[in-house]
Amino acid sequence: MSGSLLTPNLVGLCRSLTEILLGIVKAIFDALSLPGLGSWFMSPGVVVFFTYLIATLVMVMWAALVNLLSVMWVERKLYSRIQDRRGIMLGVPWPWSKKYKRGMTNLGWGFLQNIADGVKLLQKENITPASADKLLFHAAPAIIVSSTIMVFAVFPFSENFYYTKVALGVLFVLAALSLGPFAIILAGYSSNNKYTLIGGLRAAAMMLSYEIPLILCVVAVVLLSGTLDPFQMVAVQERPLLGTIVPSWNVFSPPQMLGFVIFFIALVAELERIPFDIPEADAELVEGWTTEYGGMRFGFLFGFKWLRAFAGAGLLVILYLGGWNGPVFATFSVLGYPIPILPQEFWFLLKTYLVVMVIIWISWSIPRVRADQVLKIGWNRLIPLALLTILGAAVFKTMGWF
Amino acid sequence: MGVEEQALAKLRERFPKLLLESGSVRPGVGRVKIDRKDLVEICFYLKEELGYEHLSCISAVDWRDRYECVYHFTRYSDGSMFQVNAIIPHDDPHIESLCKFWRSATYPERESYDLMGIVFDHQPDLRRILLPPDYRFFPLRKDFPQEVDRQYISRRKLKTGGV
Amino acid sequence: MAEFWVNMGPQHPMTHGLWNLRIKVDGETIVDAEPIIGYLHRGVEKISEVREFQKVIVLTDRLCYVSSITWSHAYCLAVEELMGIEIPERGKYLRVISLEIQRIASHLMWLAAFGADIGLLTMLLYALRERELFLDLIEIMAGLRLNSNYTRVGGVRNDVPADFEKSCQRVIAHFLKKLDEYEDMMENSKTFLMRTQGIGKLSKEDAINWGVTGPNLRGSGADVDLRRTIPYEVYDQIDWEPAIEKDCDCYARSIVRMREMRESCKIVLDALKKMPPGPYRMKPPRRAEGEAFRATEDSRGEALFYVAADGDDRPYRVKIRSPIFCTLAAVPQMMRGHKVADVVSIMGSIDICVGEIDK
């Protein structure tokens, strides 16, 4: 199949980058006749330290800046298209476009809109309510942001584009995502407002009840593929299915089809998208648990929901849609060396963004469900069906059908 | 004989002495004028016997020498309406509430109390509704100063030099 | 869980204006509710006592910015009754056309707000997009989009341009197609049914007793449309059917409004066809004496104006009966026992307009 863009891997790349940079630093210190300091910079500990520093920065920048802004941009573009909106079409055009030099036009791509929003949020005052529980009020956004960033520590974008390789990667992602509800309920409580309190309670109730089918579906996938390692999980899905050209993605196996649907619904609920966005139902609870936050703190809470959406969609792609596997024809070899035309990262991002777009599409075309109905769907429908999925997966595994 | 004439005839027959004034406004609309003490009796008769089921409006009018509470009733089956003017003396603005028969009387009665200061006896929830609870005036009364003529004030200020 | 009061308003996305709904919740269940209004009280009734008859129309236009023509028309009818004048036939037809266009625009505003309430933001933008077309029609008729000041005592302000019928037909043909789309989005959507069916029940007897009127009453199964029960203008010469649903819940109320939009389209086209040539306005007398009232079918219910005059050139007393003011009294009963999220369905389905509540 297609190869990865990053070789050997992110950390390795960063290591060579660090070595080059530190070599320049050493040369400067040598020129300043400080050879001791120069060779200290080249010592292995320092190199490793800077390597991981740079790798972390690259990963966080990539995830939280590039992908976060892209997901936001995709969402805005898509719902503007769906709703016949004009606003988002207004944006600064490309600087090199000579045709639209007059400034703001409605033919721009609108990509800078998010950055403008971010700048606006940064300029706003961070208001802390007088009667809020200060410690928890400040801790809640930090927990949400850090737990979301934590996901990307083990999140593989391709065979080589990852930060660390953990054998229990999927479990790690789920554990990191499961810290969110606690922060939400903390935020809801500490704002000392009835809307946030109701929103926080709703969020906690909903996330508790939807995390269970989510994890049960993962259990079914783990049963079939026999591993918790995302890399092996993708490798299992790589071969073609029973002599056809259809790849053996988990979604094509009979028990996992159901699991895919359940996982998708539970994911939408986890991400608080519109059919299940009762914690922040803006018509009834103003903004739910984020009501009292302002400025960039609100920006964090709001933006990292999109990042969670991205991470969740990526998890869905890894578990069910074959991860970074692309079609076979995407690679050709020159002199026996495989050259990817479209690298694995491209396929992974393509699938992830498609899933994100489906989520956006759903959320802007149906009304929101009531809180008790959400819980009813979760407990009465999804959990039994998820258990059924596990049963089916176990049967298939035992009989060796898949 | 139109529907309102039939209703009026029945009313005249039932309450020969109570109707101070009765007549037909336009086809389908009747009008009687009564004293405030007979209101409940006549309205109950209108609702139960004549089928005027919908109390659409309660308006209070300040005629300087008396108040009038004007009730409009509708009968949905043929669309005939009925207007009942209840006369209230100016020095004692009290009238019986109709909340027992029409729950829809609650809000209009509160509004009439709020703006005109007519007290509805036996109203379960007689509070101010539009104006703030600590407001002390009844603005729709005719003795409430209606309008401050700003131009007049400025003209007077120019003329007299202040005040 | 402890019961506690939640203030929904005065500034809350659900309120569609400036009022306050205090709900007492037990967890998520509503135990009690109490509307608190008066934040927007402008004293229209008092101001109109010092204005001449014709000049009050400016105020009645602003009673409800969503459906200004229907309010001015109700006032004009009452004043014409008071003065005892009969307006020209063409004026009546023009009034009916403007009323129905305004009704469609108002119902589209309701649809937009209802969609946003139950979380369907797409509906908001779609409905507002189509509302623009009807506001454009009103602009062609009256010269203004919102507070159009079109209906006058004694007729309407001006005649319509020659090609008005054609633009009306074009807009309505386009709108009827879009209306099918809305029905797909709303009535045929499972989520919408989950949110509205069985919510906010108000039986027919209760509705009449509470004084609920208009589409809300027709959603409760009562065959009451004042355009038909107490015909005014030329509604008795036009073919149309009132929309009546028997379910008594939010769903029925929304269906009634959707069907009413179709009926209004029919009325507009029919009235345009039957409209006779001739004068559209007459000169009303300056002074009047006595008292008069007229009830009309506003886009939200029964709008009744009671006008009394003492022989001056201005009304002695104007009383406005606003439909939502009376409907609001029934809201606590509709809400008891439902969930917090149903507040928005119920309030959205009865189509609040604060301008007319607070007068």
Add this chain to the structure above:
Amino acid sequence: MFLVFSAVEIVGAILTVTSKKLVRAAFWLLITLITISGIYILLRAEFVALIQILVYAGAVPVLLLFGIMLTRKKMLEESETSEAK
């Protein structure tokens, strides 16, 4: 590393039992549980550590807070001044 973790854990545990606000106690409990999972990682028991976060840190304090919020009355009671009569 172990010393850091255990110090944080001991401080968190002490604050858990001494803090007056129950919600804060739950917050410190979360800190304690997360540091315990850090200690598990030091012991090379990654699976247990992740399950610790998933189950104990992710779910138990949430349930705890849920219980606190559903049972505590004082927090939700209306103050006298906000009664609009």
